[in-house]
Each structure stands twice: as C-alpha cells, then as structure tokens.
Amino acid sequence: MSFVKLSASALAIAAVSATAAAARDQVQVAGSSTVLPYASIVAEAFGENFDFPTPVVESGGSSAGLKRFCEGVGENTIDVANASRKIKDKEIAACAENGVTDIIEVRIGYDGIVFASDINGNGFEFTPTDWFLALSDKVLVDGALVDNPNKTWADVNAAFPAQPIQAYVPGTKHGTREVFEDKVILAGCEATGAFEALKAANGDDKKAAEKACISLRTDGVSVDIDGDYTETLARIESNKDGIGVFGLAFYENNTDKLQVATMSGVVPSTESIATGEYPVSRPLFFYVKKAHIGVIPGLKEYAEFFVADEIAGPDGPLAEYGLVSDPELAETQAAVSDEAVMGGAM
Amino acid sequence: MTETSQSTENGRKPHGGSLMTLSKRTARRNAAEKRFQIYGIAAIAVGLLMLIILVSTIVSRGVGAYSQTFVTLQVELLESKLDKSGTRDLEKIKKVSTFGYAPLIKNAFSVKLEELGIQSELSAKEQAAILSKSAPAQLRDYVIANPDKIGETIEFRFLANGRVDGYMKGRVSRESIANDKSINAEQLDFVDILVVNDVIEKTFNLDFITGADASDQRPEAAGMGVSMIGSLFMMLVVLALALPIGVAASIYLEEFAPQNWLTDVIEVNISNLAAVPSIVFGILGLAVFINYMHLPTSAPLVGGLVLTLMTLPTIIISTRASLKSVPPSIRDAALGVGASKMQAVFHHVLPLAAPGILTGTIIGLAQALGETAPLLLIGMVGFIASNAPDSLASGLMSPNSAMPAQIYEWAKRADPAFYERAWGGIIILLVFLITMNTVAVILRRRFERRW
Numbered sequence: 001m002s003f004v005k006l007s008a009s010a011l012a013i014a015a016v017s018a019t020a021a022a023a024r025d026q027v028q029v030a031g032s033s034t035v036l037p038y039a040s041i042v043a044e045a046f047g048e049n050f051d052f053p054t055p056v057v058e059s060g061g062s063s064a065g066l067k068r069f070c071e072g073v074g075e076n077t078i079d080v081a082n083a084s085r086k087i088k089d090k091e092i093a094a095c096a097e098n099g100v101t102d103i104i105e106v107r108i109g110y111d112g113i114v115f116a117s118d119i120n121g122n123g124f125e126f127t128p129t130d131w132f133l134a135l136s137d138k139v140l141v142d143g144a145l146v147d148n149p150n151k152t153w154a155d156v157n158a159a160f161p162a163q164p165i166q167a168y169v170p171g172t173k174h175g176t177r178e179v180f181e182d183k184v185i186l187a188g189c190e191a192t193g194a195f196e197a198l199k200a201a202n203g204d205d206k207k208a209a210e211k212a213c214i215s216l217r218t219d220g221v222s223v224d225i226d227g228d229y230t231e232t233l234a235r236i237e238s239n240k241d242g243i244g245v246f247g248l249a250f251y252e253n254n255t256d257k258l259q260v261a262t263m264s265g266v267v268p269s270t271e272s273i274a275t276g277e278y279p280v281s282r283p284l285f286f287y288v289k290k291a292h293i294g295v296i297p298g299l300k301e302y303a304e305f306f307v308a309d310e311i312a313g314p315d316g317p318l319a320e321y322g323l324v325s326d327p328e329l330a331e332t333q334a335a336v337s338d339e340a341v342m343g344g345a346m
Numbered sequence: 347m348t349e350t351s352q353s354t355e356n357g358r359k360p361h362g363g364s365l366m367t368l369s370k371r372t373a374r375r376n377a378a379e380k381r382f383q384i385y386g387i388a389a390i391a392v393g394l395l396m397l398i399i400l401v402s403t404i405v406s407r408g409v410g411a412y413s414q415t416f417v418t419l420q421v422e423l424l425e426s427k428l429d430k431s432g433t434r435d436l437e438k439i440k441k442v443s444t445f446g447y448a449p450l451i452k453n454a455f456s457v458k459l460e461e462l463g464i465q466s467e468l469s470a471k472e473q474a475a476i477l478s479k480s481a482p483a484q485l486r487d488y489v490i491a492n493p494d495k496i497g498e499t500i501e502f503r504f505l506a507n508g509r510v511d512g513y514m515k516g517r518v519s520r521e522s523i524a525n526d527k528s529i530n531a532e533q534l535d536f537v538d539i540l541v542v543n544d545v546i547e548k549t550f551n552l553d554f555i556t557g558a559d560a561s562d563q564r565p566e567a568a569g570m571g572v573s574m575i576g577s578l579f580m581m582l583v584v585l586a587l588a589l590p591i592g593v594a595a596s597i598y599l600e601e602f603a604p605q606n607w608l609t610d611v612i613e614v615n616i617s618n619l620a621a622v623p624s625i626v627f628g629i630l631g632l633a634v635f636i637n638y639m640h641l642p643t644s645a646p647l648v649g650g651l652v653l654t655l656m657t658l659p660t661i662i663i664s665t666r667a668s669l670k671s672v673p674p675s676i677r678d679a680a681l682g683v684g685a686s687k688m689q690a691v692f693h694h695v696l697p698l699a700a701p702g703i704l705t706g707t708i709i710g711l712a713q714a715l716g717e718t719a720p721l722l723l724i725g726m727v728g729f730i731a732s733n734a735p736d737s738l739a740s741g742l743m744s745p746n747s748a749m750p751a752q753i754y755e756w757a758k759r760a761d762p763a764f765y766e767r768a769w770g771g772i773i774i775l776l777v778f779l780i781t782m783n784t785v786a787v788i789l790r791r792r793f794e795r796r797w
Contacts, residue, residue, distance in 0.1 A: 024642055024643075026732070026745055028643060028644070028725070030725075030728070032759075036562075036729065037561070037562035037563075037759070037760065039729070040561040040562055040729035040731075041561040041562060041563050043562040043729060043731070044560065044562070044564075045444065046729055046730075047487065047731065048444055048483045048487075049443045049444055051440075053732060053733075053744070053745075054730075054731045054732055054733075056643075056644050056725065056729070056732075056745045057728050057729040057730075058725055058726055058727065058728030058729075059728060059758075060348075074640075075642070076636050076637060076640055076642075076643060078582070137744075201443075227758075228758045229760065230757065230758050230759070230760070247759065250760040252526070252527055252528070253528075253760040253762070254760065254762065254763045255522075255523070255524070255525035255526045255527075256518075256522035256523070256525075256526070256762075259525075276433050310443070310445050317479065317563060318393075320528075320563070321562065321563055
C-alpha cells in the first residue's frame with residue numbers, strides 16, 4: 001500500500017502546488033475550424049522560433065470559440081478566439097457582461113468558399129441564382145411564392161444535367177454558413193425577385209424578408225454538416241450526386257477526389273479571390289483578449305508573429321496553404337503592435 | 347402399435363415404438379437444437395468476419411504510417427547566413443528564424459545535383475519543395491544545439507514532403523495531382539531521379555511512434571509519441587486515485603457497512619454512475635476542476651481526474667464482486683482464531699480477492715485509455731504540439747493530448763496524409779488495449795481461485 005500512498009500524496013502535492021502557482025505559460029486558442037489549419041501552422045512555427053511553448057489550438061466552430069472567449073478574464077479562459085466571420089454585437093455584449101471589454105480584432109486574410117462535387121461526376125457552372133432555386137424553402141413560380149418544387153439540377157437551370165439535388169452545407173455553428181447565406185443564397189434571392197415578393201409578403205420588413213430568403217428547405221435535399229469538411233467529403237464519396245461547400249484550402253488538398261464548380265463564371269483560386277472576381281469569399285479573424293497581454297507569456301508575440309509578412313504575407317506559409325493574404329496587412333500589423341482594441345479606441 | 351402402447355390414465359399417448367427409433371416430436375426437438383447451434387455458429391462467424399475485416403482494414407491502411415520517405419543531403423552551415431557576427435553567441439544565432447535556414451537547403455540541393463552530375467529544369471524553390479516544411483526547423487534545432495558546427499558541412503536526413511511520401515507509397519500518382527498546386531509532375535520526375543541515386547529512400551519511421559503532432563502543412567512530421575505520454579500520465583492519475591478510493595469504498599461497503607436504506611441508495615447509485623455517458627463527466631470536469639478549482643486546461647492531470655470519476659464505478663463493482671466471491675468460511679475461520687475484522691479482511695479476504703480486483707482495474711483503465719468524449723471539453727483535443735515533458739510535474743501540468751484524441755484530430759484534417767496517420771495511431775492504441783486485456787486475462791488465469 002505504501003506505493004499507492006506515496007503516489008497519491010505526490011499527486012495531491014503536485015495538484016496543490018499547481019493551483020497555487022497556476023501560471024499558465026502557453027497561449028490557449030480555440031474557435032473556427034476554418035482558421036484552425038492556419039492557426040496551427042503559425043503555432044508550430046511560433047514554437048520553433050521563439051522560446052515560448054507552442055500554443056494550444058482547439059477547434060469547434062466560430063460561435064463556440066467566441067462563446068468560450070467571452071466567458072471571462074483569467075487563466076482558465078482562452079486568450080484567442082479564431083473566427084471565420086466578424087464578431088457579432090450580441091457577442092460583444094455577452095463579452096462585456098463577463099468583463100471581457102478590451103478585444104483586439106485581427107484580420108489575417110481572406111478565404112474562399114468553393115462548391116465541389118465528386119471528381120468523376122458532372123461539372124457545374126453555378127450562379128447564386130442556381131443555389132437559391134435549388135435550396136431555398138420558397139421560390140417564385142409565375143409570380144407566386146410556392147414551396148420549392150425543384151428535384152434535379154435540370155429543374156433549376158436547363159443547362160444543367162438532370163442530377164438529383166443533394167447539397168451538403170455547413171451547419172449553423174460554422175461561420176462558413178453565414179457567408180454561404182449572405183453571398184450565395186441572399187444574392188440569388190434578390191436576383192430572382194423573390195426578395196421583393198417576400199418583402200411584400202412580410203409587410204415591407206427587410207429583416208424578415210432576409211430571414212425568409214435564407215431559410216433552406218427541410219425535405220432532406222439540403223443537409224447541414226455540423227462536423228468538419230472531412231465529413232462533407234465522406235458524404236460526397238458515398239453519394240456521388242452530392243455537392244458540398246468547402247473552404248478553398250481544403251479543396252486544394254483534395255484535388256484528387258473533388259472537382260470545383262465555377263461561381264458566376266469565375267474559377268476559385270487565391271488569385272481570383274484576391275482580385276475580388278470570385279464572389280464567395282470572407283475575411284478570417286482572430287480576437288485577442290487585451291487583458292491577457294502581459295499575463296500570458298507570448299500572447300502578444302504570437303499575435304504579431306501571426307500577421308508578420310513572413311507568415312501571413314503573399315509568399316508566406318499561410319498563403320501557400322490557401323489563405324488569400326490581406327492587402328492591408330501593414331495596417332493590421334500596426335494595429336496589433338499598438339494593441340488597438342475594437343470600437344476605435346486606441 | 348402394440349398392446350403396450352395403450353392410452354394411459356391421463357389420456358396422453360405414451361411414447362410409441364422402440365427407444366432406438368426417434369419419434370416425430372423428438373426429431374423436431376433435435377432439429378430445433380441443431381438449428382439453434384447453427385444460428386450460434388453463424389453469429390460467431392459473422393462476428394469473426396467483422397473482426398477480421400476491421401483488423402485487416404486498420405492494418406492495411408495504417409501500416410503506411412510506419413514507413414516514411416527521407417532525403418539525405420549534405421548541408422553547409424554557412425556562417426554568413428547563420429552567424430554574421432562570428433561570435434557564436436547563442437542569443438544572436440537564435441535571432442535567425444527558420445525562414446533564414448531555407449536558402450541553406452536550396453544550396454544543398456544544387457551541390458548534390460552537381461555532385462551527381464544531374465541537370466534539372468526545376469527552380470531551386472521547386473527542388474526544395476520536395477522536402478518537408480519541417481526541414482528548416484530541424485536544421486535550426488541542430489545549429490542551436492551545436493553552435494560550434496557552424497561553417498562545417500553536415501549530413502542531414504530530412505523528411506520528404508507529404509505528397510512525395512504519398513508518391514513513394516503509391517497513394518499519390520501523376521493523375522491524382524493533375525489539379526494539385528503544391529506539387530507537379532516534373533517534381534515527381536525529379537524524385538524518381540533522386541531515388542535512383544539513393545538520395546531518397548523509404549525506411550522505418552521511428553518518429554511516428556516517438557514524435558509530437560505537427561501542423562496541417564506537414565503531415566509527414568506528425569507522430570503519436572507526446573500524446574502517448576499524455577495518455578500515460580492520465581493513466582497514472584487514474585491508477586493512483588481510482589484504485590485506492592475504489593478498493594477502500596468497496597471494502598467498506600462489502601465488509602463493514604450496515605445493511606440499511608442508505609447503503610442501498612449508495613449501491614444503486616454506483617451502478618447508475620457506471621452507466622452515465624462519459625461526456626457528462628467531461629462537463630463535470632470542466633465545471634469543477636477547471637472553472638472552480640482553477641486547474642490548468644488541456645492538462646493530463648485534469649484529464650486523469652475526469653477519467654478517474656469515470657473509472658471508479660467500474661472498479662468498485664468489480665472489486666465488490668471479487669470480495670463477494672471469497673467464501674465466508676475464510677472470514678469465519680480468521681475471526682474464529684481471534685483475528686479482528688480488519689485483520690480478517692486485510693490478511694485473508696483481500697489477498698484472495700486481489701486477482702479479481704486487478705483484473706477489474708486493468709479493464710477499467712483500458713476503457714479510460716480509449717475515451718475521447720470527456721477530453722473534448724477540457725481542452726485536450728486540438729493542435730497540441732508540446733515537447734515531451736521533462737518532469738512529473740510538467741507531465742501532469744503542461745498541455746498534452748491523448749492517443750484517442752490525437753487520432754480523432756488527425757481524422758479531421760484536410761491533407762489525406764493525415765488519414766493514414768490516424769489509422770497508424772489506431773494500431774498503436776489497439777496494441778495498448780490488447781496488451782492490457784491480455785495482462786488482465788493472464789492475471790485471472792494465474793491467480794484466481796475457485797471455491
């Protein structure tokens with residue numbers, strides 16, 4: 001029994017001493033699974049080039065990450081939240097309620113959202129209208145709003161093959177979903193005139209019309225994927241008719257299994273996204289708790305290293321992996337080194 | 347029908363004919379038994395088939411992770427790049443980041459090609475791209491560890507890029523990279539030439555078993571080692587806490603506690619706890635150990651504590667079962683010769699029950715070893731590429747992953763090369779589980795006594 005006693009007491013001592021001296025010495029990051037690969041590339045290079053320990057990067061989605069970020073200030077909360085969308089006012093308010101007031105917003109670059117299907121299947125040349133007609137809950141037929149009757153892609157657009165519509169879109173906890181709704185579904189909604197009809201039906205309420213526009217059909221044609229892109233890929237591999245929504249970087253790593261569709265006639269690539277020709281792209285962010293700078297060693301250095309030219313610049317490893325580098329990177333760098341918090345205050 | 351086979355009192359027909367020939371009913375009963383046996387055999391066969399499919403899939407997909415493509419190059423550690431001052435001051439050498447080491451590698455390629463007399467159309471950058479992104483880091487680590495070697499030419503064995511490695515393993519072909527931006531067919535031709543010249547070779551990859559996780563850009567450098575240590579430390583915590591607490595609780599409940607409604611309630615609840623989904627313990631761990639007790643997140647100590655909660659019911663139930671199986675005559679005899687109750691338990695009952703207790707503990711540990719769900723909530727699933735811990739305290743406190751969490755993490759990543767590593771990781775995990783279960787079986791066979 002003495003061994004057990006010994007190890008139990010050693011453990012108790014270790015636990016107590018850690019609680020007393022619980023200085024966390026590594027940066028803790030969580031959030032968007034789209035930003036995760038970039039953050040892990042930076043974290044790895046950071047660990048190699050600095051004397052600080054390698055930051056820990058968890059995923060779980062933008063909303064989940066920001067929720068944890070807003071839980072409060074202290075060593076048991078995360079220092080950095082990755083997000084594939086801008087922080088919402090609601091989330092800023094939730095943060096403030098828990099004492100997280102000074103937040104530094106850092107835009108790291110842009111990422112494209114691509115539509116891809118099985119490599120051996122049909123190729124597509126989409127427009128936002130096609131996606132709206134394929135997935136929306138209600139569409140305009142002969143001037144009247146009806147439940148979406150479209151079964152195959154040929155119903156949507158006569159130029160397409162008669163392949164059953166089966167779409168795998170990111171679940172609502174992903175930031176990607178919001179971009180998909182805004183830049184594709186809503187754009188299609190407006191282009192088909194359904195937006196005006198919905199606005200009229202909702203008593204000229206623009207917000208309600210937008211909400212009605214982006215509500216997707218629930219008859220199994222559109223499937224929400226709450227997991228990662230690997231899950232979407234697995235679904236497409238098992239159902240060759242499926243078309244999935246992916247990040248550009250994920251597609252570029254799996255070009256042997258997927259073929260990418262054009263959007264409004266533009267092939268997605270880092271170049272076409274950088275020039276703004278490819279319409280479906282979004283900025284990627286991370287948010288830093290200013291209160292943790294100086295408390296958690298290496299936090300500011302990590303943020304600065306992330307946006308340094310050699311990392312996030314056009315020739316850096318992030319661009320190589322699929323990030324479209326930000327043309328205004330120099331301003332971001334200055335903002336990070338000044339620790340400029342959100343809301344304009346310096 | 348003979349005279350003897352007349353109706354009996356209760357009106358039922360007696361068994362007709364000879365005992366040697368089967369009646370219809372007996373034949374039916376026998377057939378039913380035969381059928382049942384066939385069902386049983388079929389069930390076992392299906393089970394075995396599934397097992398064979400599972401194991402062969404795991405092995406065939408995962409075995410690739412154990413070999414890796416390496417590129418051997420002589421790198422001149424140029425003083426002009428690494429230590430401009432020439433003072434060999436470590437602080438100044440550290441100022442040169444991994445990006446400053448890339449030119450040395452490009453240089454090494456051109457030297458090698460000149461030595462072999464090969465002309466290549468590829469640019470220096472494209473040549474260097476067949477190496478892993480970890481190569482500059484490997485160089486830098488070496489230089490920082492041996493600053494006196496600056497200026498010399500040293501032979502290094504670098505990892506090849508994940509795509510090149512895939513090409514050597516047959517996963518990547520010239521067709522599959524048609525749209526790939528990170529590698530082109532000319533680079534594969536270049537690889538072919540280097541293979542012929544023995545610069546590139548595929549060998550056993552120890553780093554997969556000992557190394558740490560690597561980022562999405564370098565699947566070739568990722569290894570299980572550090573997460574294995576994370577699992578080890580968690581198991582230490584579980585063993586050190588769950589075994590004494592579990593055994594003490596069961597001895598008290600089984601041998602000393604009065605039989606009343608309170609102990610009944612406790613007993614029922616222990617059984618209930620054993621059936622609670624493990625994610626619940628994760629939420630509990632987050633609330634109690636991290637948010638309330640302020641223990642560090644992502645630490646194996648917290649993981650171990652959470653898994654202890656999960657394992658305790660298993661250990662208590664199996665310990666109580668093995669204490670119950672010790673016949674009362676042993677206790678009576680001990681008490682009869684004047685032993686106190688505690689002496690009777692600790693000198694006689696416990697040693698006899700020990701094999702059963704150990705078996706239960708090992709099976710509980712094996713269960714905890716394969717658990718991922720509770721770790722999700724306490725920050726042990728993610729990109730955690732810390733170095734191997736150097737002490738007991740840092741092993742318990744510094745962030746680490748666990749084997750199943752690492753496998754889950756790899757399975758999610760974009761690069762198909764991680765997929766192979768996930769399967770490779772499953773092999774290691776299975777080896778651990780099978781070993782633990784085998785030890786449990788051996789202990790039981792060796793030491794268990796039946797009365």
